[in-house]
Amino acid sequence: DQYHQQVSNSLFSATQFVAYYEYTQDENWLRTKGYPFLSQVARFFEHWLERDAGGTYALWGGPHEGTWGKNSSPDLGMLKQVLTAAVSGSRKLNVDADRRAVWQNILTNLPAQPTTTLNGRTVYSLASAMRGADTRLIRPGDNTINLEFIQPADQLGVNSDAGRLQVARDTVTAMNSWGQENSFPKIFNQAARVGYPADQLIDRFTSVISTRTAPNLRITDPHHGIEKSGATEAINSMLVQSDASVISLFPVWPAAKDASFYQLRQKGAFVVSSAKVAGKVPYVDVRSEAGGTLRLKNPWSTAFTVTDAAGNAVPYTTPGGVITIETTAGQTYRMNPA
Known part of the structure; x- marks a missing residue:
């Protein structure tokens, strides 16, 4: 009430x-x-x-x-x-x-x-x-x-204006709220969404998880419960993000660390799978559930191919370094370096 x-x-x-x-x-x-x-x-x-x-x-x-x-x-x-x-x-x-x-x-x-x-x-x-009683415009250490x-x-993501992204990263650093109870489901994801340095983000995430995990794998504090699961989105956002109608692979991931992900849903009803091995992306699979235009930031500096599930070549363009494909609902598209 x-x-x-x-x-x-x-x-x-x-x-x-x-x-x-x-x-x-x-x-x-x-x-x-x-x-x-x-x-x-x-x-x-x-x-x-x-x-x-x-x-x-x-x-x-x-x-x-x-x-x-x-x-x-x-x-x-x-x-x-x-x-x-x-x-x-x-x-x-x-x-x-x-x-x-x-x-x-x-x-x-x-x-x-x-x-x-x-x-x-x-x-x-x-x-x-x-x-009111507290007129501070920013509260470091708080939520x-x-x-x-x-x-x-x-309203801000990895493909946004570079100056605004730097202000956001500086704000994450200034807040220093990595261990704050209400912030656990948010700050790691917010940091990933603005391209915070990957190694620093992983170190802080690891620190909180290693010191706050209960035997049932829930992150503990005196007041909250299921909302702690929100931080799983931070890992997804480190692996792949949709921002400004463009999908970016491994936008916040250490350059020397291998990774892979399977069927992570992105905006536009695109379901994406990919990997990063020795600093290179060997493939990208995208299932288009609703059709529409797929825009994927090109992960390759050399030639690549785009095929459908049957191996047929699919037309594409690359305006501004973004692989752009007019997709059909229900179709899967595979991209590989040539």
Whole structure:
């Protein structure tokens, strides 16, 4: 029965609706379950936001429980995700054209993720301004709420602007929240999503796991349970990521360490398998569950081939170093160095 001044509860739920559709492309689910919920969340924020004379919107909420902040970083990032999905879903389903225009206008006029300065470096903050007893814009050692716009909101990833990625990596370092209880399901994944140095990330992950694992393999603390499983996503994100409509292989992996993964689902309903041996990628298999355009960052500096399951050559292009294939639903594609 405690509100905690957090309007982010619906947004947190919405992140999972967005992700489910992005990774499955299940249009029937979008029509019957996903879009109806996302559109209601978007409608609430139409009425919650404040708009200044210049047309810019502001969002008030509690980044930490019981706090109050202008342009709360997690709320802002997740709202951008929801509005983007609502606009896309409205267009896909050909519904709510009037609302779509409103949502796009809000999305266009939301502020950038807030930042502050800590020890001479620009870092991502909890909000653009805080009110109440604790007005700190960043809380090193605490829950990495200020990075929730990265994950689960997917507003920054390995293919994003290099300057913003460096600010994010500096924020991860400044927070130093590797062992913080609430952060265990998040910080390792957030770090992987912004290209944090792989060796450092693995060392910190290993340290927490080795000191906090119970006999039943659960990471222990006095307050939490199943949410600790969230950190498994960090390993997946080190092996393969989808960002800005491009799939990247081994984006955060030590150059000298071999690895392989099997059937990890990526955005666009692509199911990917690959390996890295002696610094080279010997193959990539991709099953396209929904068809559409596959974009894969080219892992080879030399020639390669693309074939279907029957061994037939498949046409492709490589704009900007991205292997681009128009896929057919249900088809598997194999890429190998020539």
